Amino acid sequence: MSSRVAYRSAFRLMAVFVWCVLSPLWCGAAELDPDALFDPGRLLEVEITLPEEDWDQLRRQTRFRGGFGAMFGSDPADKPFTYFKGDVTIDGVAVGSVGVRKKGFFGSLDETRPSLKIKFDKYVDQDPAAGLDKLTLNNNKQDASVLSQLLAYRVFNDAGVHAPRCSLALVKVNGRPLGVYSNVESVTAPFLKARFGDDSGALYEGTVVDFHPRAVEKLEAKTDQENRADAKRLAELLEGEGGLPVEELSTLVDIDQFLRFWAVESLLGFWDGYTQDQNNYFVYDDPSDGRYRFIPWGADVCFTTGGGPFARMGGGRHSEAVHAAAMLPNRLYHSDGIPARYKQAMLNVLASAWEEEQLLAEVDRVEQLVDGQLHEDQLASARSGGWGIQPLTTDRVREFIKGRREVVMAELEDGPVEVAKKPRVPMHTVEVGAASGSFTTHWSDDPNAAQQSDQLKLALTLNGEEVTLEEAGVVAQPLQMPRFGPPGPSDGPAPAPPATIEVRGRRASDDQRLTLTLVIDRDALAAGKTEPIRVSGSLREGAGQFGFPGQMLTGTLTLTSGGTNEGDEIAGAFEAEIVEMRGGMFDGMRGGPR
Structure with missing residues (x-):
């Protein structure tokens, strides 16, 4: 090889090296591995920086800021939380000019450790995480074990119910450690594309709302394909007199998918989800067949018994095995053949997604992983309950997992479970x-x-x-x-x-x-x-x-x-x-x- 050829080859190698090193700086943030972001086996490190005055304003924003209507949605124009411009570093990868805002409805609101959304492309056209447009960081305020969301979404996914991926993250803001958060995959277009193969359907988020003629308009449309005709028809069927027309209902809702979703919510003791509390869920109008499929959300109060603070309001009876306060599960459970189908769905979930030894091993692993990393407020929450229930600690999660199968099957064994005669009218x-x-x-x-x-x-x-x-x-x-x-x-x-x-x-x-x-x-x-x-x-x-x-x-x-x-x-x-x-x-x- 001549010296000139060798020189040119060396130059090309040097140019390739320089491009590989510097191109992320020239062309935007280095790419993040989306699978690594949701690896449950490690603690993600998230460092946020923004002007201190913006942080103070962000963390103190409240649903009372726009008035009382913003708390319960009586005034849809009230948007209590606003984005602030900042920078984020995730496992050493810097992403500049992102949008940061507070999130949460009521029980998770906090001024010291707020739950946060980080929107990568709020201010700059960038895609640092291969299609993931945002991070959702939940503060685990009601979960001193930091296990509820991590394990709950795992069970949903193992049971064949499309659910967010989840990992744990150490979060810092302006250098101040805020403890261990749950990093939950956002239910947006990339999620829909990955799970359903098509993101062109209408997506709605349910927050203290249900399929009822007086409430269905409160479902929050999350996509531009809003079409409430099916939602209104579903509300009419569920509110109608006489028996529920299950065959017609099945043209609007994938009943088999809903039975799995419903069984998992009940098994997990998820008192603040759809079936028990008419809260924390998404419904997707799947373009493949035009039927609704339910997606879980806000699973930070699972692994609890008793049905939560509103379970017995109005004198109703709470079942551990069958959460049936909401419109759809209640009307279905009173329909011929559904209790048997529900029991079989629960048996399938127990067989495919509820392996006690594996879940308990995961509890032990997470306990060691977060040892010494919790914020002082998280340690305090383990000693004081809220909402009329005991704090969710690691030991309580262990005891729940060990005994849950027996509790659920004892109720289901002898036939249909006694549930409320009528669904709760939604807010x-x-x-x-x-x-x-x-x-x-x-x-x-x-x-x-x-x-x-x-x-x-x-x-x-x-x-x-x-x-x-x-x-x-x-x-x-x-x-x-x-x-x-x-x-x-x-x-x-x-x-x-x-x-x-x-x-x-x-x-x-x-x-x-x-x-x-x-x-x-x-x-x-x-x-x-x-x-x-x-x-x-x-x-x-x-x-x-x-x-x-x-x-x-x-x-x-x-x-x-x-x-x-x-x-x-x-x-x-x-x-x-x-x-x-x-x-x-x-x-x-x-x-x-x-």
Whole structure:
């Protein structure tokens, strides 16, 4: 070989080497192995950096931020969590300019260790994880063992139910360790493509909602292919009088797939899932045959007995073997032939996905893997329960696995299990009144400020009757928001909460105290914004702070003067629709269906 040829060959090799090393830096983040991201045998390392002021704002965001309607979905326009721009390093691979936001509904909300979503392409067109567009990091707030999601999704998948992959991750934000999170595969287009072979169908997420004529519109469409005709028809069938037309139902729902899904939820003691709590699930309108298939989600409260805090509201009986509070499982279980099919589905799940020795070995492995890595709040949660149930500890998971087969089969052995005669009516809203008026008051930062009666005019109707308030007055002050989780040592001063206008008085007909609260964007009030401002809030009777079970309101406020400094004059006019939350846990609080 001549020296010139050797030189050229060496140059080419050097060029290839330089390209392989530097091209990830020139062309975007180095590629992440998506399978490695969900390897349950190791701890993923996730380090997030973003401006400290953005982190403080992110972690303190709450579903009360946009008003009470945002907590239970009475106002769909309320989006409580916003994205912030940051960078993330995953197992040493840097990905810049990602979107980071808080996530969670109620039980998992936390200010010190919030659950998080990381969206890779929120600000930059990039695909660092071969089709995975985001990370979902759940804080395991209700799971001191950090085992629930890891094991639950494994059982679902082993049973033949398409479910997210899951691993555990050590999460840091701006250098601060936040402990062990569950890294759960997001149910988005890449998930649908990988599991169903086609991502062109309609996907819906169910959060405290069910297939019922009063609630089906609350299913959240996650794709552009929204078509609720089948969902509405399913709701009509399930709410209909007489026997359930199972044959027609089978054209809308893959019943065999649902039986497996249902059996796994019951076996796992998943009290906050679809079949028991009408919560935490996806349904996919599979293009292969146009039938719905259920996908589990939010599985952080499995491996528990008793059915959760709402199991016996209204006097219902809870079965460990057959969760049947929701519309579809309840109506199906009362249909000819379904109890036998359900029992066979449970036997199949026990045979294919419930190997006690393997599950217990996994418990031992994870216990060693996370030893010394838990955040102090996670250690504290193992000593204190919530939601009326004991904390989920590693020892409780072990005992559950050892005894679950016997508990379930003891119920199923002698024939159909006794379940509630009717399904629980899902949470929904009913219009019950309206409020409008005008006022003049003054801003006060004192939460105990006395009400004022400057120029208050109020028109209020409830349940078709006009309501007259005596001793009525108005207070303008910050919203007194609850905290989710204890404040950490680095919390610092909290950002200013939303503003409220409260109308207080006593109903003339019965002397009952009424408080009408309008929750307002604080910046809009401070600026004295003159165009109509969207508001939400509550109408409560008595002295309860948040009025559960409450009447929610949504409407608009038009200011003539505003401000948020002590003593600033605030004046304006408002009008709002009043709705009442019914069904779900609200009926239990009232003592029965309405």
